[in-house]
Amino acid sequence: MTDKLQRLQQLRQTVQxxxxxxxxxxxxxxxxxxFDALLAELVALEVAVEGFRxxxxxxxxxxxxxxxxxxxxxxxxxxxxxxxxxxxxxxxARVRRLIxxxxxxxxDLAYVLEHKIDGLKLIIEYQAGQLVRCATRxxxxxxxxxxxxxxxxxxxxxxxxxxxxxxxxxxxxLATADFEKLNQxxxxxxxxxxxxxxxxxxxxxxxxxxxxxxxxxxxxxxxxLDLLExxxxxxxxxxxxxxxxxxxxxxxxxxSNHVVRTQxxxxxxxxxxDLIHTRDSFAWAIDGLVLKVDSLSHQRALxxxxxxxxxxxxxxxPAEQTTTVVEGISLQVGRxxxxxxxxxxxxxxIAGSTVARATLHNEDFIKQLxxxxxxxVIIQKAGDIIPEVLAVVxxxxxxxxxxxxxxxxxxxxxxNGAIERILGSAAYxxxxxxxxxxRRQRLYYFASKGALNIDGVGPRIIDQLxxxxxxxxxxxxxxxxxxxxxxxxxxxxxxxxxxxxxxxDASSVELHRLLIALSIDGVGEETARLLADSFxxxxxxxxxxxxxxxxxxxxxxxxxxxIADWFSQSANQxxxxxxxxxxxxxxxxxxxxxxxLDGETFVLTGSLTALTRDEAKDLIRxxxxxxxxxxxxxxxxxxxxxxxxxxxxxxEELGVPTLNEATFMELLGL
DNA sequence: AGGCCTCGAGTTCA
DNA sequence: CTCGAGGCCT
Numbered sequence: 074m075t076d077k078l079q080r081l082q083q084l085r086q087t088v089q090x091x092x093x094x095x096x097x098x099x100x101x102x103x104x105x106x107x108f109d110a111l112l113a114e115l116v117a118l119e120v121a122v123e124g125f126r127x128x129x130x131x132x133x134x135x136x137x138x139x140x141x142x143x144x145x146x147x148x149x150x151x152x153x154x155x156x157x158x159x160x161x162x163x164x165x166a167r168v169r170r171l172i173x174x175x176x177x178x179x180x181d182l183a184y185v186l187e188h189k190i191d192g193l194k195l196i197i198e199y200q201a202g203q204l205v206r207c208a209t210r211x212x213x214x215x216x217x218x219x220x221x222x223x224x225x226x227x228x229x230x231x232x233x234x235x236x237x238x239x240x241x242x243x244x245x246x247l248a249t250a251d252f253e254k255l256n257q258x259x260x261x262x263x264x265x266x267x268x269x270x271x272x273x274x275x276x277x278x279x280x281x282x283x284x285x286x287x288x289x290x291x292x293x294x295x296x297x298l299d300l301l302e303x304x305x306x307x308x309x310x311x312x313x314x315x316x317x318x319x320x321x322x323x324x325x326x327x328x329s330n331h332v333v334r335t336q337x338x339x340x341x342x343x344x345x346x347d348l349i350h351t352r353d354s355f356a357w358a359i360d361g362l363v364l365k366v367d368s369l370s371h372q373r374a375l376x377x378x379x380x381x382x383x384x385x386x387x388x389x390x391p392a393e394q395t396t397t398v399v400e401g402i403s404l405q406v407g408r409x410x411x412x413x414x415x416x417x418x419x420x421x422x423i424a425g426s427t428v429a430r431a432t433l434h435n436e437d438f439i440k441q442l443x444x445x446x447x448x449x450v451i452i453q454k455a456g457d458i459i460p461e462v463l464a465v466v467x468x469x470x471x472x473x474x475x476x477x478x479x480x481x482x483x484x485x486x487x488x489n490g491a492i493e494r495i496l497g498s499a500a501y502x503x504x505x506x507x508x509x510x511x512r513r514q515r516l517y518y519f520a521s522k523g524a525l526n527i528d529g530v531g532p533r534i535i536d537q538l539x540x541x542x543x544x545x546x547x548x549x550x551x552x553x554x555x556x557x558x559x560x561x562x563x564x565x566x567x568x569x570x571x572x573x574x575x576x577x578d579a580s581s582v583e584l585h586r587l588l589i590a591l592s593i594d595g596v597g598e599e600t601a602r603l604l605a606d607s608f609x610x611x612x613x614x615x616x617x618x619x620x621x622x623x624x625x626x627x628x629x630x631x632x633x634x635x636i637a638d639w640f641s642q643s644a645n646q647x648x649x650x651x652x653x654x655x656x657x658x659x660x661x662x663x664x665x666x667x668x669x670l671d672g673e674t675f676v677l678t679g680s681l682t683a684l685t686r687d688e689a690k691d692l693i694r695x696x697x698x699x700x701x702x703x704x705x706x707x708x709x710x711x712x713x714x715x716x717x718x719x720x721x722x723x724x725e726e727l728g729v730p731t732l733n734e735a736t737f738m739e740l741l742g743l
Numbered sequence: 744a745g746g747c748c749t750c751g752a753g754t755t756c757a
Numbered sequence: 758c759t760c761g762a763g764g765c766c767t
């Protein structure tokens with residue numbers, strides 16, 4: 074290290090130290106004049122050694138431009154995502170329709186395909202060919218100034234080949250190999266590891282100290298031209314996305330070598346399928362394929378929705394995976410006393426949300442993966458929602474780890490907290506189901522949507538009521554008065570009345586909902602409906618033997634036994650006797666022969682617009698149809714709403730006809 | 744014994 | 758909303 078460099082570093086540290094003392098701690102150790110002298114020397118050295126001023130403009134520990142809000146001159150959109158070939162076909166059809174409606178020809182419609190790099194969007198501004206500002210995307214309208222760190226990106230030219238004014242957009246990325254090395258180093262240094270290359274790139278750009286950013290070796294791929302001032306130059310404005318890329322390249326900006334222009338969907342699908350297999354062979358991480366309509370005139374015809382441009386879309390590669398660290402393994406006790414181990418993860422961003430926990434299912438699952446506290450694990454979101462632990466990265470296992478031993482006792486279980494393995498199952502369950510926590514959870518369930526559906530009374534409210542001693546069991550809910558609630562913290566007069574009236578509303582309850590609310594083993598929505606419909610009243614169910622119940626189509630010996638057992642226990646009988654006087658139980662009415670959908674089975678996925686899912690289910694049942702929760706060959710129709718889950722794809726696979734909301738209403742004659 | 748299908752449990756949004 | 762496990766039917 075040269076003397077100058079060393080001096081520079083020492084100066085930086087010293088200046089930073091005094092800044093903090095002065096600005097943040099209000100306890101300066103040296104005079105203002107002395108500080109100014111140090112700062113002046115630092116600025117001079119920075120220019121001499123690095124060619125630009127970085128931390129020299131700092132006030133209170135930050136460069137005064139750093140992270141300053143920047144209002145983008147051109148709004149920064151992001152494309153919608155698609156995941157399947159079917160969605161691709163739909164998108165293409167819509168593009169063609171809209172172009173035709175705009176009186177343009179689709180004969181020359183072409184798409185440009187680019188890698189969707191897993192990085193961080195950067196908006197770059199040049200004036201007269203000189204780099205003046207770099208900003209993050211932020212919320213699309215306002216970002217943050219990161220010029221001081223972006224300047225350290227070696228492929229970002231500080232001067233263009235022509236003295237133009239322009240604003241362009243690119244992706245800042247960290248090579249996968251560098252990302253992994255960086256994380257290993259950080260793991261050894263006991264620093265938080267980055268979840269993915271995108272976070273690492275973002276973290277590097279958001280450094281105060283450009284030297285740190287420089288050490289990260291960031292790269293840039295520019296892919297879009299937002300604004301170009303061609304006066305005073307010989308340039309002609311581009312008329313297509315491809316020409317934009319060529320122009321950006323000619324100006325000295327780094328563009329991608331992996332751009333494809335095509336007119337066919339087959340080519341797009343082939344490129345996508347290839348990318349699934351080759352994504353790991355590129356230096357950058359790829360999370361999809363960006364498709365853009367090539368012609369700018371077509372793009373203008375297509376325009377924007379409130380959320381995103383219509384002329385492009387991101388065709389996402391399957392299931393994002395990432396790594397994180399298991400910081401602990403905790404045990405959850407469910408309403409039924411089943412004990413589930415859960416991995417407490419270092420929070421990590423995956424598929425658009427932060428994940429901090431993931432189920433480890435049971436003892437066998439933990440053994441099979443050999444997950445230990447301290448391990449780095451690979452996780453993914455199954456169906457883009459539920460985080461799932463896939464594997465342990467053994468090479469990153471710390472020196473001292475212990476294999477996980479399932480405990481013998483669990484806090485939250487009744488009695489001494491003992492648990493036992495359920496016969497013939499991988500799961501453990503509390504030996505004693507009589508504990509404060511379990512009663513609490515059964516009470517949450519009692520009030521929940523599927524059971525009594527007491528509006529606005531969720532776990533939080535129930536906790537307050539229990540803790541204040543206002544209720545001991547579900548029975549006590551029905552004698553609450555607003556006066557009792559109002560003294561509680563967080564309860565205004567109105568809220569107190571709302572809660573009491575919600576409870577009153579819920580006291581008029583359909584039989585099957587009451588059955589669900591009782592937390593009988595093996596009794597969920599469907600079984601409860603079967604019971605209600607076959608026996609007609611609670612008294613009839615109470616009187617039935619386990620054989621009587623098992624005789625019901627859809628209920629077998631195990632669940633039949635569990636139901637009869639529940640009603641035979643004196644504690645449960647006492648509970649019912651106390652509860653029933655407060656309720657008006659609605660026995661099921663025999664469906665009068667409306668047989669429009671006679672016996673046909675429906676499965677719902679996605680969200681509906683005109684109806685709620687529950688309303689749709691109700692309509693189906695009232696028309697004599699059945700609602701099931703998973704798609705099989707026996708399913709007659711799958712009703713597909715917005716943002717459908719995997720069931721839509723499953724329907725396609727099994728050849729089950731799908732309905733959208735409109736065709737569904739038609740079918741029902743509405 | 745094979746397949747269908749319900750239950751139960753996980754989680755993260757607005 | 759989704760999946761795995763296990764109950765239930767054929």
